[in-house]
Amino acid sequence: xxxxxxxxxxxxxxxxxxxxxxxxDTGQAVKVFAGQFATLQIPDVFLRRPFSIHDAQGxxxxxxxxIVGGGTQKLAxxxxxxxxxxxxPLGKGFAVSKKQAVLVGGGCGSAPLLLLAKQLGGRPLVILxxxxxxxxxxxxxxxxxxxxxxxxxxxxxxxxxxxxAELPNLSPDCVVYACxxxxxxxxxxxxxxxxxxxxxxxxEAVMACGLGACLxxxxxxxxxxxxxxxxxxxxxxxxxxxx
Amino acid sequence: xxxxxxxxxxxxxxxxxxxxxxxxxxxxxxxxxxDARRLGAIVVxxxxxxPREGNPAPRLAEAPxxxxxxxxxxxxxVDYLVQEYLPRLAxxxxxxxxxxxxxxxxxxxxxxxxxRGQKAVAGLELNISCPNVKSGGMAYGTNPDSAAGxxxxxxxxxxxxxxxxxxxxxxxxxxxxxAVENAGADAVSLINTLLGxxxxxxxxxxxxxxxxxxxxxxAVKPVALRMVWQTAAAVKIPVIGxxxxxTWQDAVEFLLAGAAxxxxxxxxxxDPLAPLKIIDGLAKYLARKNLAKVxxxxxxxxx
Numbered sequence: 342x343x344x345x346x347x348x349x350x351x352x353x354x355x356x357x358x359x360x361x362x363x364x365x366d367t368g369q370a371v372k373v374f375a376g377q378f379a380t381l382q383i384p385d386v387f388l389r390r391p392f393s394i395h396d397a398q399g400x401x402x403x404x405x406x407x408i409v410g411g412g413t414q415k416l417a418x419x420x421x422x423x424x425x426x427x428x429x430p431l432g433k434g435f436a437v438s439k440k441q442a443v444l445v446g447g448g449c450g451s452a453p454l455l456l457l458a459k460q461l462g463g464r465p466l467v468i469l470x471x472x473x474x475x476x477x478x479x480x481x482x483x484x485x486x487x488x489x490x491x492x493x494x495x496x497x498x499x500x501x502x503x504x505x506a507e508l509p510n511l512s513p514d515c516v517v518y519a520c521x522x523x524x525x526x527x528x529x530x531x532x533x534x535x536x537x538x539x540x541x542x543x544x545e546a547v548m549a550c551g552l553g554a555c556l557x558x559x560x561x562x563x564x565x566x567x568x569x570x571x572x573x574x575x576x577x578x579x580x581x582x583x584x
Numbered sequence: 585x586x587x588x589x590x591x592x593x594x595x596x597x598x599x600x601x602x603x604x605x606x607x608x609x610x611x612x613x614x615x616x617x618x619d620a621r622r623l624g625a626i627v628v629x630x631x632x633x634x635p636r637e638g639n640p641a642p643r644l645a646e647a648p649x650x651x652x653x654x655x656x657x658x659x660x661x662v663d664y665l666v667q668e669y670l671p672r673l674a675x676x677x678x679x680x681x682x683x684x685x686x687x688x689x690x691x692x693x694x695x696x697x698x699x700r701g702q703k704a705v706a707g708l709e710l711n712i713s714c715p716n717v718k719s720g721g722m723a724y725g726t727n728p729d730s731a732a733g734x735x736x737x738x739x740x741x742x743x744x745x746x747x748x749x750x751x752x753x754x755x756x757x758x759x760x761x762x763a764v765e766n767a768g769a770d771a772v773s774l775i776n777t778l779l780g781x782x783x784x785x786x787x788x789x790x791x792x793x794x795x796x797x798x799x800x801x802x803a804v805k806p807v808a809l810r811m812v813w814q815t816a817a818a819v820k821i822p823v824i825g826x827x828x829x830x831t832w833q834d835a836v837e838f839l840l841a842g843a844a845x846x847x848x849x850x851x852x853x854x855d856p857l858a859p860l861k862i863i864d865g866l867a868k869y870l871a872r873k874n875l876a877k878v879x880x881x882x883x884x885x886x887x
Contacts, residue, residue, distance in 0.1 A: 342616050343616040343617070344616070345616075345617050345856055345857065382854065382855075387646055387647075387648075387649055387650070387651070387801065387854070388646050388651065388853065388854060389853070389854060426855070428856070546641070547642060547644045547645070547646075548644070549644050549651055549653070549850075549853045550607075550613075550852065550853040551853075552609070552613045552614065552853075552856070553609060553613050554606075554607060554608055554609035554613040554614070554852065554853070555606065555607065555644075555653070555655070555853055556606070556629075556638065556643070556655045556658050557643045557644035557653055557655060558641070558643075558644070559638070559641050559643065559658070560641065561640070561641075566637050567637055567638060567641075567658055572613075
């Protein structure tokens, strides 16, 4: 059941100049599945903004947010104690599978993977990729629940190259959960077709309502036409996307 | 006790606050937040005869105090509406108004005929103002003669009150309103979205797949209010006002300008509780002004 709450900001932590860790207290404990998201009503921003739920503990939700524009900058400027309207949990999360799991996050795409690593258990492999070391933000948090490998395009941290450089040999007994920029997701999609592993992709889209009402955030699917990223996703099975 | 009830061209509403087509889904998307039975009426998504895929993504672009959309009437078609959505909507006591869309006269007629006899349907809103489809839609609504022609053609087949939703993308909305009134419309609703566009300066591409789209939200409110005022002064049938209504004060402005009822659209996306806050705020306002009923302020703008 979706909740609309006035949540209290309990922590605003700038991880570096581009990334923000925001924690709010919703006042009620609601079961959140990894991959679900929330919309926040940022002061003086017209539409609500969707953010992956990075972590959920008790009544608290944490968001890992990349500061990309005016709205996210305003979030970074919020103070502890302020109230913010939050609707959550939204969308369908990752379908947890018993297969050997590999989690792949590109930049801010690592956001939904922390909760997934926690919920999967068994210390899965997480590959965190970024352009530079600044895009690798929650290494220690991930290390509590997963084996972490890091890639950066400029080689400033971890292995130089794309996340694919650290991918293990993937068989049909593996499942890859991925979130990140579309070129990353598309390259994984190609690889999954070749090696026949299961692939679940968390997509990003501009949204208006986040509730499946406005039909604004659609993605074209192979069999079922336009589906809403907000309600039918944000996680889709790779084979359903006609990429 | 303030009486919020209104009779809208024969549709009895417990209050004059409706949720606008395409902004509320089918009564289920907002069910976790409040009981839809509190609404005056639900206007469901634009419905065509055959299912429609709508336009490709991207379909949304934020504008200052507004939203551009290019959804393009994505819907599952009237048969699906009748079989799946209407039975569930019927369990609510809230009147349901179906927004009827089409590419041509035959499609409008087919949708209307398939809705005949549906007890869950309290009224029809004829969409002659969608700016996001290539044929039909706004093509009918931007010319008084073609608008009147369509209304005259479909009206005999309507077994429910016919509301005609008008486009603001015209030189003179009053002439269109008068034309559809003369052709048999039972009410008019206005405004649909204003044609607009936005450009991404980095990619140098339009932000919408269709280049242009429909602007809604507070950005259009002054234009909508002006059009409602002009139209209400010119026609005898009820006028349903919409365009950026987000607060009870906005709603009161439209009622004073002559709207018999209002629709809340884009505000649903930002605050799902907006319609309820408007209903409650309107009741308090009337009580504070020592007015017994909604019609005591309809068209009572002091000039």
